[in-house]
Amino acid sequence: SDGKLRYDGRVAVVTGAGAGLGREYALLFAERGAKVVVNDLGGSHAGEGASQRAADVVVDEIRKAGGEAVADYNSVIDGAKVIETAIKAFGRVDILVNNAGILRDRSLVKTSEQDWNLVNDVHLKGSFKCTQAAFPYMKKQNYGRIIMTSSNSGIYGNFGQANYSAAKMGLVGLANTVAIEGARNNVLCNVIVPTAASRMTEGILPDILFNELKPKLIAPVVAYLCHESCEDNGSYIESAAGWASKVHTVRGKGSVLRPSLDDPVTIEYVKDVWSKVTDMSQAKHLNAIAEASGTLLEVLEKLKEGGADAVEDTFEFNSK
Ligand code: NAI
Structure with missing residues (x-):
């Protein structure tokens, strides 16, 4: 071989893969031989509405490049349905990247219960539901790689993001325990802490930073964490702008x-x-x-x- 790390025979589920970071993960997995489930609800950045377009566009992109992919339009809150799509289309699931997310930024006092619930449901409960559904398949085949997506907003706090910070730090706790419960069966779980230019950070990050923070620069880090040659378990890896570090x-x-x-x-x-x-x-x-x-x-x-x-x-x- 040419020394390239491959994912042939692997099935990767990437949630929120219709845009931003998730799209880059999906494209890279497919380019390296994985069969990919492109999950995306296709709503707004605040979690309103739904559309099949987001997932369809990325599936088309993958197929045109010669890769294999199917679309899944479920909300990650219905995690069992997301994983079911992988099983129906490809018969297995090896990699799960919990990436889907929304924002409903408000200062603490102005955060409504609805904004609290929806943000925590999509990030934290959604990752729990998808992981719980994929876990038995992974344990049974003695192989699995799971990624949780945290944020510096959780680790350090960020004004106006009480709901998001809580969910993102909750994902670190979830990953800690998933890593322990899966270890014996070679089901490993790690956390990515990204910073990237996307619709989520547009207008928040300074222009000069925004232009250098291409989501594409983070995808190889997530892909490596999901490769069979990577034995990290329970690591938190921060990455942005072509840089990465363990936390x-x-x-x-x-x-x-x-x-x-x-x-x-x-x-x-x-x-x-x-x-x-x-x-x-x-x-x-x-x-x-x-x-x-x-x-x-x-x-x-x-x-x-x-x-x-x-x-x-x-x-x-x-x-x-
Ligand atoms: P994005 O908004 O471009 O992508 C998120 C995708 O998730 C969207 O395509 C959206 O339709 C989808 N989605 C939303 N709710 C969903 C649901 N219930 N079910 C299925 N799909 C759903 O945002 P970006 O920046 O690519 O974010 C990806 C992940 O990285 C998120 O979890 C985010 O919180 C996290 N993150 C991003 C940072 C950044 O700097 N962009 C910083 C730290 C964390």
Whole structure:
């Protein structure tokens, strides 16, 4: 072979593939031999209306280039129907890119319950429903690659995006657990944190940035994460403008909140050690929930043996 990474025999479902980032993912998968389900509801960026055109245009594009694709017009909220389209057309599903999304930006106080619900339904529940429907097929065939789409608006917050931020950070939590539940069957789940010029960011990003943030530059990152040679699981990868980086959560060294096990925790003690509680100079990434609870046990042991000083002197969390 010419060394190109291929997806022959694989079936890829890309949600919201009628435009923007999803369209680029779909085109690239098809170009490299995957059979693609181009899902798109075809509504407005605020989630109003529906049209078959968005998905049809991309399916035509793929077919004209010699690729294989079918359109699916369901909302991702009906995830079972989306996956059913893949099974009916191609008999399997190997790759699921949860990408569909809408925006209903309002400041917190002005966010209506309807705007909250629809944004969370499309991003978070939609990704849950599609993933839940694809999961049994993937586990059974001992192969699957799933992508959740988060956002810097979730990770850092962004004025006027309470509903969107919550949904996008929710997707990180969902990915964490999907990664754990699928690992044994080679069903891996990772998160893409993109920034790209699309109708979603038009008028929000400065012009000079907008022109350089081509969605096409991110597609190879998502495609690699979905290739059989990529063994990442539970990674958050930020990418934009032809650049990418892994993102981690970290925890500081922390501090005990009482002199000994027999002492109560007081507000005053908390205040006194607050600079240690919030000191991130020795922060570390933890790989699993067991490491987090492991530290707690270790702290308790040390506290029992020699009080707060013993914890301070000897406690060294080993992340290996
Ligand atoms: P886009 O608006 O161009 O594409 C989103 C597509 O999803 C549209 O074609 C839309 O019709 C479709 N869609 C909306 N609701 C749907 C539903 N219920 N079911 C099926 N399809 C539906 O936006 P873009 O920028 O390509 O965004 C793709 C994803 O990337 C979204 O999840 C977005 O939140 C995320 N993202 C984008 C960023 C950016 O800078 N463009 C930044 C961070 C995250």
